[in-house]
Amino acid sequence: MFRWFAFIIIVFIMYQGQKVLKSQLNRGIRNNNPLNIRISNNAWVGKVTPSQDKAFETFSNPKYGFRAATRLIRNYQNIYGLNTLSGIIRRWAPSHENDTTNYTQFVASNIGVAPNDTLNLYDDALMTRLVHAMSIMEVGRYYSMQDAAEGVALA
Template sequence: MARGIRNNNPGNIRGASYQWVGETGRDKDGFVIFSAPQYGVRAMYRTLQTYRNHYGLMTPSGIINRWAPPSENNTGAYVAHVASVLGVAEHEAIPLEKYGELIKVIIKHENGVQPYSDEVIHAGIAAA
């Protein structure tokens, strides 16, 4: 099972100086462990909102270059995948109404699977 699914952290968010809502600990590599996947989705959405509102990152290229930096990932392929699935250009702003889909694409790319229902995704977004 992929780390993100096992940790209820489908975005593979690393721990920070604060504790996330629903955080129960961190694994040996510093990735947050959540008590339920909705909390992991909530953290993803809040992170994406921070990217948008505080850093002006609204495009697949801007978002994914920060989410999955080239020093650790094949970011170019990740950006292309996100843009393709969402039907936007790599440097085109992603509409807010597509953020649920963006979360699903990130989950799939990070874990190789996207096992969560729309209800889980929407519950995480609503909790943000």
């Protein structure tokens, strides 16, 4: 009897610890939203409705967050004609909220392009590196390149 009681106590403590750890994570990680996409009316694949966050989308899996980011960035090119890293980052992370220059330099050095190079946003390998590097700026080094690749492949 004591063994069962001890086992139940240990499981309960472990479960509570998992809840505490999850609540201490960065909001983009908690929301499975690696690039911190703001709430919108878009009917994203994998979108959790209502969002668990007042300002940012929540996705059921990080791959859907990477997918949504890929779609948004490609729309920056298709709708707004933005096809350089500088242009994309200025729109994604405006200077009134972010250090856009630092953000751009970090991503450029991580993906091996200059800030004003023309990018082929339909090159899945490039997009994977791009959204992965942007996720590091947004939420830290949490997601793998494989996580990013899964989302890009879904876009």
